[in-house]
Amino acid sequence: MTERVVIVGGGIAGVSTAGALRAGGFDGDVTIVDPGEFPYDRPPLSKDFLLGVKNGEQIALQPPRWYDDQRVRLVNRTAVTALHPAEGKVELSDGTVLLADRVVLATGGAAARPPIPGIGSERVHVLRTAEDADRLRPALAPGADVLVVGAGLIGAEVASTALRLGCEVTLVDPVAVPLTAALGPDLAAWLHGLHARHGITAVQAGVEAFADRGERIEARLAGESAARSYDAVVLGVGMVPHTGLAERAGLEVDRGIVVDAGQVTSHPHVLAVGDPARTRHDGVLLPRTEHWEAARHDGARAAATLLGAEAPAPTAPWFWTDRHGRHVEAVGHMDAAELTVVRGGFDDPSFAVFGLRDGFVVAAAAVDDSTAVRAARRMIDRRVPADAGKLADPAVNLRGLMRG
Ligand SMILES: Cc1cc2nc3c(=O)[nH]c(=O)nc-3n(C[C@H](O)[C@H](O)[C@H](O)COP(=O)(O)OP(=O)(O)OC[C@H]3O[C@@H](n4cnc5c(N)ncnc54)[C@H](O)[C@@H]3O)c2cc1C
Incomplete structure (x- = not known):
């Protein structure tokens, strides 16, 4: 019988798992371990939080009293460093060992940093955490020249927010029309065209190198002989799932933590949810989804598995984006x-x-x-x-x- 569930990661997938466990009547211990101060939502990071119209508290996934009300123990400012599923143990960065009948990996991922020369400059930003947004915001001062690399979801939102903050924005992507597969060619072209219509310089090119020049940073774009100069660069080129814990615990990992339809990994006592989980369906590994609602649904499915209940019916994948x-x-x-x-x-x-x-x-x-x-x-x-x-x-x- 499952009495102790440890959830590794307090993003939407982890917190949804905890909430769905309680909603489904689970009466045992539920612990969420996360390195942050409190679990918060990520979509506002490129929108209202970056803009400065919402603060940290306003993007909290749950109010502080929810954890008491739901009897969910939050171990914050702490990371899980190792899993020992056969022994039912989870090691934390402060040396504590938690006992767990079941572990749910909800570890999300990190912003991708491709191996472009000069990418380690302090003027090159990424956006995955509230700390990233806090570091980026002052760089988006009115009049700043900002290069956004990647015109997919996050890059396009950051470009739009930077423009609203008064920056001169250049948006580069080697793909002529991003999001074509998700939106169809006509709507994708219309949406990408919004950038230019609002005064963003949209360039179809990849970045070949950055060079930090102290006060400014230069970017060399493919096909251009002269470098372009900026105050700051923001990368929005995808994310890398956090699979290290799963790999070290000997779980099956294939560009994502491999799970079945009930979110169970290759070890029956470990489940995985959200951005890092990759479902095998009828023997075929599906692409990972990196959207908010999919992560929430994973949490509901994982909870159903842990409760021995019927999983919620699958629904068509859905996402949103806000820009301009x-x-x-x-x-x-x-x-x-x-x-x-x-x-x-x-x-x-x-x-x-x-x-x-x-x-x-x-x-x-x-x-x-x-x-x-x-x-x-x-x-x-x-x-x-x-x-x-x-x-x-x-x-x-x-x-x-x-x-x-
Ligand atoms: C800037 C931004 C804007 C977005 N906008 C949208 C949008 O408009 N629409 C949309 O559908 N999706 C959007 N997304 C995607 C969506 O936010 C993600 O799909 C969602 O956050 C995934 O949730 P998750 O719980 O799987 O992972 P995460 O939110 O990444 O949470 C994982 C948590 O696990 C913690 N963790 C990692 N390793 C450990 C460890 N070893 N021990 C303990 N804790 C650990 C991390 O610190 C983190 O808090 C956006 C994402 C970003 C970054």
Whole structure:
């Protein structure tokens, strides 16, 4: 019987696991170990927290009393240094050893730092933690020349925030139109085009080298002979999952901690959730998801496994991003669509793109239209047959279409 669960990492995946355990009636000990002061949410780090309109307390995942109310022991300012699943032991950085019948690895990851010459300069920033954001904010002073490397989710949000803070922003990415697979080519191009329309210099290139010149930093872009000069550089080029603990404990790791549909790793007493977890489905390793909601769902599934309860039904993957005052949401797999239809126009205050295949919605992405994405999600999850013409007609109520 499981009496003691130790959760390694206090991100959304770890805290969701703890919450779902209690919601499911688990009465044993639940401990979360995290090196930070308190568990906080990461999406605001590139948005309101970086902007300075939200402080640390305002991005806490739970208020302090939640841990008492839920009887969740928070061991903060401490890291787990080793797991011994066969012995049911977890070693902490302060030398303490915790006993655990089950361990949940919710260790997230670190911002990627590719091996570009000069990348170790103090003027090169990354953004994964609140400390990273605190260090970056003063570099985004009004008038500062800032180079953002990577125009995916985090890079694009940082570029938008830096612009709002009054910086001169250059955004480089070797990919002509980022997020095409997730949003479809037209919406992705429109979204990427927002940067230039708001005054960001968007350049299609990779960075070959940085050179710290004391007061400034130079960046040499592929295909350019002269280096460009900036006050600061921010990298938004992906993340590297924290798999070290799992590897050292002898668990199966393959560019992620390999788990089954119940989040169980190759050791039956260790589960993994969130960004570092990689699911094997029907013998095939799926790509890791690096989105907030997926991490939360992993926590719910891990809790169900620990409780011996039925796992919550899977739902189509969903994420959001905010930039230049526009809120974008996407659900499903746009790259699986054979037909896309647009509801509204790209110049409208809000609009949505639906991706269809074989008469069913397989994806949707929308700008300032959460309702459309919610409707699409229901249609995907419930396999409701879709009429492309009706979806494209803003006069047709989506509620009616959700029922098929
Ligand atoms: C700047 C930023 C903006 C984002 N914006 C969005 C967005 O708009 N929409 C969206 O869908 N997703 C967004 N994401 C992605 C989303 O935040 C992540 O998918 C989510 O945070 C993953 O949660 P997690 O719990 O798996 O990992 P994390 O949030 O990384 O939490 C892992 C925790 O484990 C701790 N840890 C690591 N090793 C140990 C150890 N050995 N011992 C103890 N603790 C350890 C870490 O310190 C950390 O606190 C954003 C991410 C970032 C960084």
